[in-house]
Amino acid sequence: MKFYVILIFCLMDQVYGLERPKNESKYVTPEYILPCHKTDPNINTCLVGTFNHLRPYLITGIKDIEVPSIDPLKIEKLIMENGQGAFRVRASFYNITATGASNYSVKTIKADVENYHIELGIKLPRIEIRGKYEVNGNVLLFPVRSKGDFWAIFLDVDAAAKIFGKEVLRDGERYMRIDKMLVDFRLQKSRFRIRDIINHGNVIGEAMNQFLNNNSEEIIKEMKPAANAAIAKHFKGFLNSAFLKIPLPIWLPGA
Template identity: 30%
Template structure:
């Protein structure tokens, strides 16, 4: 979840932080004919991490520390498990590291990979169903620690003319997440039965990657659509020349 939010913020950075006239002085400008455009964009975004942590009001970017996700329907029961997360907060999101980035103005495409070294999360959960052949039921607070989650994103765009001005138009925003290591603690499983709760928590953490792989696909799909809308809204505020000056 948090991975996907960071991806949306990075997309805005890549496509919106390249205009010297409209951006603050601390933004490193990358021109469309930059010989090493990918390297320039990577440096620019990495320089922005402390500002993203605090939020950038003029770009309507909320703080990444903490990153408030809020309520999210994760699984709807179609695979035997219903999961809802509520009041979800994430710490550590601004410490992302871009590991690979390919930028092609000719192909109108960006591909990038980033790693989230360490994240902490907390919130409320509700779940009911079966996973790993185990019955699960409960609601209450949860906490989690996550290391080395990796996100892959493909962005495809075209250029549209609106009132004789050129704007970037998002054609595709594809997101995949690869889970890393971590641990979860779900409180109040089975209405507070400590013995059963400890057994389930231990089983989940012994099979952490399997457990997260069960739920990561629907999370990625939901957040992909959410951040497609966010990115499109941002792009409507800048012309192509403002975003990528010559």
């Protein structure tokens, strides 16, 4: 008898097109996402919790949306070019490994969810970076050519990011795509070290190391716009790879 009742309901579903209950979502929320409803009056506080909730998952990476681990964070290449001021150089960095990003904490968020604009304030206690570099240009009117390995450490980093997104439709699903991203940062202390394979072991190589550390604040100030642009370009691609795999209703119900 039970079998026939089930069969009748299945036939009715096909014939009359019985619908899923209105309050039953077709989406399954993964454990690494804490959704924030679009109409939540405390949406900014909710999003702070959402971004901080992601931290342990970002350490190991999130396979189902192809997000790699952020600690260590691997960056294939960053190009910084500064054509003004005392430091007119083009600096290329390769095979970069950054550690310490998993200790981030999102302190503030200001979101305009109607227009998909998000401003974040982020704190990073310590970032250590290693990789290879190549620099060509002029420093204080002197020509500079340097290539080799680099190491840098940054302490007490305060970063700010502005995300300008828009809604897009892909395969019948709605997603947010980042069209523009701006990044800025301040740091309390920094330390640099390079191993120049062109000038290694001579007076020029050692002088460059001393110059980098004795003038680190000025160098960072001069190169900051180029660094901001390069970092924003990288993380725009990084974040889009995730946002374009998670439909809007999963992380922003009501959108």
